[in-house]
Amino acid sequence: MDLIEPESGNQSRDFATAEQEIALFLDFDGTLVELAPLPDEVKVDRRVGPALEKLRSALGGALALVSGRPISVLDDFLTPHRFDVAGLHGAQVRLAGEVRTESKVPETLREATRELVRFANSHVGIIVEDKRISVALHWRLAPQLEEDALALMHKVAAKTGPSVRLQEGKSVAELVPAEASKGGAIAWLMREPPYLGRTPVFIGDDITDEAGFEMVNALGGLSIRIGEGQTCATRRLASPTVLRTILLEAAESGSLSSHAFSQG
Numbered sequence: 379m380d381l382i383e384p385e386s387g388n389q390s391r392d393f394a395t396a397e398q399e400i401a402l403f404l405d406f407d408g409t410l411v412e413l414a415p416l417p418d419e420v421k422v423d424r425r426v427g428p429a430l431e432k433l434r435s436a437l438g439g440a441l442a443l444v445s446g447r448p449i450s451v452l453d454d455f456l457t458p459h460r461f462d463v464a465g466l467h468g469a470q471v472r473l474a475g476e477v478r479t480e481s482k483v484p485e486t487l488r489e490a491t492r493e494l495v496r497f498a499n500s501h502v503g504i505i506v507e508d509k510r511i512s513v514a515l516h517w518r519l520a521p522q523l524e525e526d527a528l529a530l531m532h533k534v535a536a537k538t539g540p541s542v543r544l545q546e547g548k549s550v551a552e553l554v555p556a557e558a559s560k561g562g563a564i565a566w567l568m569r570e571p572p573y574l575g576r577t578p579v580f581i582g583d584d585i586t587d588e589a590g591f592e593m594v595n596a597l598g599g600l601s602i603r604i605g606e607g608q609t610c611a612t613r614r615l616a617s618p619t620v621l622r623t624i625l626l627e628a629a630e631s632g633s634l635s636s637h638a639f640s641q642g
């Protein structure tokens with residue numbers, strides 16, 4: 379059985395709209411790919427890009443990546459395949475090959491980034507990922523520095539003002555445009571063809587995905603959390619491997635409904 383039972387109080391349910399056509403939203407790190415020690419080191423199963431292409435066709439085009447990564451980085455990982463993407467936690471959205479929304483670079487972000495780089499330069503294992511519109515501080519290689527790194531991020535976030543918010547993740551904290559969220563990006567896409575009128579399914583693994591889970595729950599869709607941890611998602615899958623198996627099988631068969639995510 380691939381599904382982990384949800385925590386008590388967070389009821390799994392038979393998905394009432396299982397036969398309806400779905401729109402599929404996929405997180406990247408920890409969902410499509412396993413986590414790696416460094417952001418550049420993730421390995422993408424070479425079957426994933428072609429499988430997602432097939433699924434996109436099967437779903438009438440309604441398939442998008444929803445990630446904290448920039449669109450350009452996801453393109454590089456999945457090259458030569460190109461998908462609709464909500465990147466940078468929703469700060470940018472590409473639909474049908476065109477970037478349709480993109481947050482401005484918050485004015486205070488450059489100074490904040492410099493402060494984070496100073497910290498990284500004096501602490502082994504701390505990494506700054508400058509994503510232009512957002513910036514991430516990673517401590518996966520120095521878990522003993524988590525408390526210090528988080529304290530710094532809170533201090534820097536307080537100085538950056540209301541245009542920026544703090545987004546925590548797995549061994550990472552990020553400063554992102556305040557208005558951006560994965561939930562907002564999913565809602566935006568759901569108002570546009572080919573997503574419009576479909577039932578959203580969002581699969582993620584992280585606290586950064588909770589806003590997306592909340593949104594698809596509100597829209598009557600299906601939210602699926604990969605792995606353990608507190609969540610408002612209504613279903614779980616054990617691992618990225620389990621998800622990839624489901625997606626590869628669905629691509630092979632040429633169809634995907636929400637039933638695929640509740641196989642026992």
Ligand SMILES: O=P(O)(O)OC[C@H]1O[C@H](O[C@H]2O[C@H](CO)[C@@H](O)[C@H](O)[C@H]2O)[C@H](O)[C@@H](O)[C@@H]1O
Nearest residue numbers: 406407413414415416417445446518548549550
């Ligand atoms: O929304 P996602 O697609 O899940 O992206 C979230 C962040 O993922 C990346 O960081 C995480 O994955 C790294 C590689 O496995 C790992 O080393 C790190 O500890 C994780 O936090 C990425 O680097 C970030 O930019 C994304 O926001």
